Amino acid sequence: MTRLQYGTPAKIFHWVIVALLAVQYPIGWLMPDIHRGMSPGAGMTFHLSIGLTILLLTALRFVWRLTHPVAPESSLPPWQRLSSEAVHWLLYALVLATTISGWLFASFRGWSVSYFYLVPLPMLASDNAAAGKAIDGLHQAMEWALLITICIHVAAALAHVFIYRDRVMQRMLPG
């Protein structure tokens, strides 16, 4: 059954992932650059661990979204309904592409890293310099594409608050 409003689980998924991304970007930019033969330090361990948490939550959220569809706000003109849906699906796809490309990048370097220093992190592939070279840059391209799409999404949310003055922002807020 298609609902008219986002439920509490959808809202919790949304805002927890926003908070994790707000930490993940600064860690990514501030952690030391990668050099040949280096092993990952604390910054990288946290980047990988938070990144995998984002991947896991996004996968769960995606399944939740497919099993609990929500109709677009009915007062919106068709072009806004279509474009907002398209941006939402693109956000899901880009979060998945960013996290999986990062995980592959780390795997091809042959690192052994732990999840928040608790349990060993499974790697997707074994040490492979040629594949690492091939995927080099993909993670960065994806993280920028994601950031640009997030900016478009947030700008649209703000436009609904300040220009259209409708209920779209309320749909994702508590209550």
Ligand code: HEM
């Ligand atoms: C949506 C989640 C993620 C975001 C937003 C993100 C963002 C970033 C950013 C901003 C950088 C710095 C790149 C630069 O210097 O411009 C970076 C680097 C890196 N990230 Fe992520 N990351 C995410 C998930 C992951 C995951 C899941 C992994 C691995 C399990 C990972 C592994 C890496 C590695 C190995 C680097 C260093 C290599 C490079 O500079 O490309 N990332 N990430």
Ligand code: HEM
């Ligand atoms: C401060 C930043 C943000 C604000 C104000 C915001 C606001 C909103 C609002 C109001 C909606 C509901 C739109 C509607 O009813 O059609 C929404 C949905 C959504 N947002 Fe955000 N958002 C923010 C950040 C993000 C980020 C960083 C992501 C990245 C993953 C994201 C991903 C999504 C997705 C995928 C949906 C669609 C939910 C679904 O239908 O499954 N948002 N957001």
